[in-house]
Amino acid sequence: MTPDLDCLDLTRRFGDHTAVDHVNFSVAPGTFFSILGPSGCGKTTIMRMIAGFLEPSSGDIRIRGASVLDTPPNKRPVNMVFQHLALFPMMSIAENIGYGLRRRGMAKAEIARKVDEALERIGLPGIGNRKVTELSGGQKQRVAIARCMVLEPDVLLLDEPLGALDLKLREHMKVELKALQAAFDTTFVYITHDQSEALVMSDQIAVMNNGRFEQVGTGQDLYYRPETPFVAGFIGEANRWRGRVERTEGDELRLRTESGLEMRGAAHGRALQAGDRVEVFVRPESIRIAGDAAALAGFDNVLEGAVSNILFNGAASRALVTDDAGEEIEVTLPQSGEFSDLKRGDRVHVGWSGAQGNAFAVTA
Amino acid sequence: MSSANRIGFVLLLTPLVLWLGLLIIIPHIDMFLVSIRERVGRGVYETSAAQYLTFINEPLYIWTFVRTAVMSVLATALTLLIAFPVSYYIAKMARGRLQQVLFMLCLIPFYVSELVRTFGWMILLRETGLVSNLLQWAGLADQPVEMLYNDAAIMIGLVYTSMLFMVVPLVTTLESLDDSVVEAGYDLGGNGLSVLREIVIPHAMPGIVAGCIVVFMLSLGNYLTPTMLGGKDSLWFTEMIYNQFIVRFNWELGAAFGFMLLLLSSLIVWGVLKLTGRTLQETLG
Ligand SMILES: Nc1ncnc2c1ncn2[C@@H]1O[C@H](COP(=O)(O)OP(=O)(O)O)[C@@H](O)[C@H]1O
Ligand SMILES: [Mg+2]
Numbered sequence: 001m002t003p004d005l006d007c008l009d010l011t012r013r014f015g016d017h018t019a020v021d022h023v024n025f026s027v028a029p030g031t032f033f034s035i036l037g038p039s040g041c042g043k044t045t046i047m048r049m050i051a052g053f054l055e056p057s058s059g060d061i062r063i064r065g066a067s068v069l070d071t072p073p074n075k076r077p078v079n080m081v082f083q084h085l086a087l088f089p090m091m092s093i094a095e096n097i098g099y100g101l102r103r104r105g106m107a108k109a110e111i112a113r114k115v116d117e118a119l120e121r122i123g124l125p126g127i128g129n130r131k132v133t134e135l136s137g138g139q140k141q142r143v144a145i146a147r148c149m150v151l152e153p154d155v156l157l158l159d160e161p162l163g164a165l166d167l168k169l170r171e172h173m174k175v176e177l178k179a180l181q182a183a184f185d186t187t188f189v190y191i192t193h194d195q196s197e198a199l200v201m202s203d204q205i206a207v208m209n210n211g212r213f214e215q216v217g218t219g220q221d222l223y224y225r226p227e228t229p230f231v232a233g234f235i236g237e238a239n240r241w242r243g244r245v246e247r248t249e250g251d252e253l254r255l256r257t258e259s260g261l262e263m264r265g266a267a268h269g270r271a272l273q274a275g276d277r278v279e280v281f282v283r284p285e286s287i288r289i290a291g292d293a294a295a296l297a298g299f300d301n302v303l304e305g306a307v308s309n310i311l312f313n314g315a316a317s318r319a320l321v322t323d324d325a326g327e328e329i330e331v332t333l334p335q336s337g338e339f340s341d342l343k344r345g346d347r348v349h350v351g352w353s354g355a356q357g358n359a360f361a362v363t364a
Numbered sequence: 365m366s367s368a369n370r371i372g373f374v375l376l377l378t379p380l381v382l383w384l385g386l387l388i389i390i391p392h393i394d395m396f397l398v399s400i401r402e403r404v405g406r407g408v409y410e411t412s413a414a415q416y417l418t419f420i421n422e423p424l425y426i427w428t429f430v431r432t433a434v435m436s437v438l439a440t441a442l443t444l445l446i447a448f449p450v451s452y453y454i455a456k457m458a459r460g461r462l463q464q465v466l467f468m469l470c471l472i473p474f475y476v477s478e479l480v481r482t483f484g485w486m487i488l489l490r491e492t493g494l495v496s497n498l499l500q501w502a503g504l505a506d507q508p509v510e511m512l513y514n515d516a517a518i519m520i521g522l523v524y525t526s527m528l529f530m531v532v533p534l535v536t537t538l539e540s541l542d543d544s545v546v547e548a549g550y551d552l553g554g555n556g557l558s559v560l561r562e563i564v565i566p567h568a569m570p571g572i573v574a575g576c577i578v579v580f581m582l583s584l585g586n587y588l589t590p591t592m593l594g595g596k597d598s599l600w601f602t603e604m605i606y607n608q609f610i611v612r613f614n615w616e617l618g619a620a621f622g623f624m625l626l627l628l629s630s631l632i633v634w635g636v637l638k639l640t641g642r643t644l645q646e647t648l649g
Contacts, residue, residue, distance in 0.1 A: 053547055074550045086544040090566035099562070103553035151552065 002065040004029045004187040005050070005078075005155050010059035012045050019045045021211035022059070027155070027189060027204070032181050034190045034198040037208030038234075043191040044083070047157050050189070051080045063154055074103075079148035080157040084164060085140055087132045093119075093143055094128030100151040118146040121183060137165050138173055142180075149184050158190045162197060174200050195235055199223070207231050225268065229360040232281040239282045239330050242362065245274050253359055255280060261327045263301045264354030270361065277362040284318055285332040286356040289339065290349050299351030303329070307346045321350055392626075399619035415620035425604065425621075432601035433628055435515070436583035439522040443530045443579050444572065446523065451534035452564070456543070470531050478525065482592045485521055486512060489593070513595035521589035526582055530575040537571030538564070573640055577633050584629050601625060 003026035012020040019042040027033040035043050048054040050061055052073030060067055068076050079100075088096050097118050098111045106114075119125050122142040127135070135143065141161060148156055162170045162177075178201045181188045192198050198205045199219040206216040207230070215227045226232035233240060243257035253265045253272060257280070265280050272278060288296060296302045305323035317333045319342060331350050333339045342348075402414040419425050454466045473481055488494045489511040499505040511517060541564065549559035565572070590600035601621070608618030 051547075051551055053550075072550075073547075074553050074555060080548070080551050082544040082548055084542065084544060086542060086548040088545060088548070088563060090563070099549075099554070100552035103555075103558060147552065 001029060003027055003062075004031075004064060005033075005189065006060075006062040006065075007046070007050070008060040008062070010046065010049065010061065011057045012042075012049060012054060013057045018211050020049070020056075023208075023211075023213050025206055025213065025216055027187055029187055030185055031203045032178065032188045032190065032201055034192060034202040034205045035208055036192055036195055036198040036205050036234075039193055041208045042211040043193075043208060044159055047080065047159050047189070047191055050155070051078060051157055052076050077154040078157055079151055079153040080159065081144045081148060081161045083159045083161070085144040085161065087140060087144055087147070089132050091132070092128065093130050093132065093135070096132065096143060097128075097147045097150055099147065104151075114150050118150045121149075122146045122180070138169050138176075141165070141173060142176075145177075145180060149180075149186065153186065155187045155189055156184075158188060160192055161190075162192070162194075170197075177201060199235075207234060209234075226281070226358060229279050229281070229362075232358055232360065237284050237330065239284060239287075241280045241282075241327070243278060243280060245272055245276045245278055245359075247274055248272060252354055253278075253357075255357070255359065257327065259325055259327050261303075261323065261325050263357060265357030265359040266355045267359055270359070272359060272361055278359045279362050281358045281360075282352055282356055284330040287329065287331045287350050287352045289319065289321070289331045289333065290351070293349045296349055296351030298353075300354045301357070302349060302351040304347065304349050305329070307342060307344055307348060309344060310342060319348075321348060395619045395622055398615055399623050401616060403616065415617050416624075418617060419620055419624060428599045428601050428604055429624065429628070431599055432584060433632070435518065435522075436580055437632070439519055439526065439583045440576050440580045442519065443523050443526045444576060447527055447530035447534055447575070448568075448572075451531050451538055454531070455535045455538035456541070456546075467535065470528055473524075474528055478588055481525070482521060482589055485517070485524070485593060489517055489520075512593060513598075515594070517593040518590050518598060518600075521593040522583045522586060525586065525589055526579040529578045529582060533571040533575040533578075534568060535571075537568045541567045569640065573636065576636065580632065581629055584625065 005027040007023055007025050010020055010023045011018065021042075023046065025033075035046065037043055045054065049056050052068070052071065056069070061069060063077055068078075088099065091099065094112075094115050097115045101111045101114060115128060116125070119128060122145065124139060124142060127139070132140065132143075144161070145156075145158075158177075162173050165173060174197055177188075177190075181201075190198070190201065199222075202219060204216060205219060205222055207214045207222060209230050215222060215231045217225075222231055222235045226235065232238060241255075241257040241261070241263075243255045243261075245253055246256050246262075247254040248267070251267050251269070253267055254262070255265050255278060256262050263280070265278075288299065290296050293302060293304070303321075303323045305321040307319050308322040308328065309320040311318045311320065315335060319331050319333055319339070321329045321331055323329065329350055333342070399415055400411055400413065401409040402412040404410050419429075450470075454463055454470075458466055486493070490496070491508045491510045491512075493511075495511060496505070496509045499509055500507070545567075546559060546563060549563045554562070585602060587600070587602040587606060590598045591603055594600065602625075605618050605621045605625070608614045608621060612618075
């Protein structure tokens with residue numbers, strides 16, 4: 001099956017700054033594809049090149065197999081939901097949604113029917129005559145999507161569309177967007193700097209940093225099998241240590257951190273040798289905490305230390321444990337209640353399996 | 365309201381009331397009273413509509429009146445046509461320094477007085493002027509060309525004088541138009557023309573209406589430009605008012621003319637606001 005969208009060696013420079021650097025990806029039909037990266041990494045630049053508002057410095061963009069580089073934005077079979085939605089304030093909701101259809105020269109009655117249908121689809125029937133300013137943030141969001149979807153684009157581009165919403169609504173809209181994508185059965189390319197948005201909604205996520213794609217994969221891939229230190233640090237939380245490889249045993253590593261803590265880690269297929277400088281990432285949620293060492297017998301990394309702080313955050317509560325060498329370790333507290341009375345200064349044991357210690361060579 | 369507040373309020377309001385009262389309302393009332401009286405003997409006046417009847421019964425007066433109105437409307441339309449692309453460029457396409465420089469360029473002509481500015485045009489357009497010489501040098505004319513003292517010269521002068529008053533409100537409203545709204549217009553299939561018609565112009569409407577009203581009033585009440593560029597017989601209504609007051613010493617007729625002009629400008633402004641479905645508050649606020 002031809003992918004809906006193909007970007008080949010896409011590059012964009014602004015002066016001597018390369019905002020997008022040889023990016024390659026393809027999006028299969030019906031996929032919810034996210035580009036996730038910190039602010040300023042070049043996400044919007046990619047989006048604007050796909051929509052046609054920016055010319056790539058080099059590379060190609062193909063939609064359903066055909067290059068669109070010579071197609072102006074108003075003729076491309078993609079539509080865009082802008083960062084601040086960009087609804088037309090001078091038009092009613094119905095006129096906003098019907099705008100693209102009017103431009104295509106569709107008959108009035110047909111437009112009215114399609115607009116009603118779209119309003120029904122987004123769960124806002126009968127608001128066609130209202131003004132844009134009369135809608136709430138979430139409603140505007142849905143209207144902005146409907147305005148694009150009536151045109152039945154091959155690909156819908158969304159540039160941080162939830163950025164302007166408050167937290168509660170954002171949580172709600174995540175679920176809703178995913179449902180809308182399924183309902184319209186269209187390929188979505190979604191930009192965000194918020195990993196939870198990307199993880200919850202996407203079929204495929206590309207993690208972007210400094211104009212390059214670090215890794216493309218499912219949420220699980222990125223979370224459990226990060227391929228670069230940036231991805232390991234960016235997706236989810238992680239304890240992060242720098243150190244040196246002491247010994248390798250196949251995929252297993254023995255490491256010593258800069259502060260002298262000894263631990264086991266795993267190379268997960270990456271070529272690492274004794275003496276290499278490495279960075280190790282261990283997720284707080286893969287570390288077990290226990291009152292006595294016996295409960296942690298199955299783990300090959302076991303430490304003893306004192307609780308230096310409790311970060312209470314409901315289900316995501318953590319404890320900071322300082323081991324006797326002075327290294328601080330962040331540990332997720334289990335929700336079974338056995339640690340609900342843990343306090344600062346308590347002696348505890350923590351343990352994790354060596355395979356959870358994801359080690360990457362430090363290049364610099 | 366506490367008494368301290370009240371004193372502050374009165375103090376703040378006083379200059380405004382004085383200004384409105386002394387400079388606008390009282391003179392106008394007085395002018396109206398002057399316009400409805402007729403001199404029947406030495407120092408003896410009677411209330412009558414004679415002045416207004418004179419105005420209506422003299423074709424030259426009516427003709428000048430209509431001509432002034434039509435030319436002013438035309439000048440306003442021309443100014444809008446020229447200022448819109450200029451403003452769009454300044455507000456939406458020029459960036460940073462260029463934007464400031466362009467805006468300054470629009471402003472600089474207003475650093476010199478209107479008189480000097482109009483003389484500038486005379487130097488360019490007169491028989492021995494720059495344009496005439498240039499045409500002869502290029503072989504496009506075989507004798508000096510007089511380009512002053514006609515309606516085209518008046519029009520050039522009026523448009524030139526009014527430009528800034530159109531550019532400023534237009535730039536202000538166009539700047540507030542979000543770039544992404546324009547992009548969305550293209551993204552959803554619009555072309556340049558439809559984006560202009562459906563998105564840019566509706567958004568700029570308050571600026572267009574405000575600019576047009578100001579330019580129209582300025583043109584209608586302009587005295588210097590029509591007189592200098594159009595010559596003695598340019599048939600501009602303000603000239604006629606001036607003549608009645610200063611040359612003929614016929615204050616009664618001059619006052620009546622003045623009132624007709626006030627009526628005309630109010631009527632046209634009201635008509636434009638009605639036509640565009642706006643209120644004065646919206647346009648000014
Ligand atoms: N028109 C432009 N001119 C110059 N630099 C730009 C332009 N647009 C974006 N950039 C630069 O490109 C980089 C990426 O920007 P952008 O794609 O907007 O990032 P993101 O959307 O990921 O936050 C930034 O460093 C930004 O300063
Ligand atoms: Mg962005």
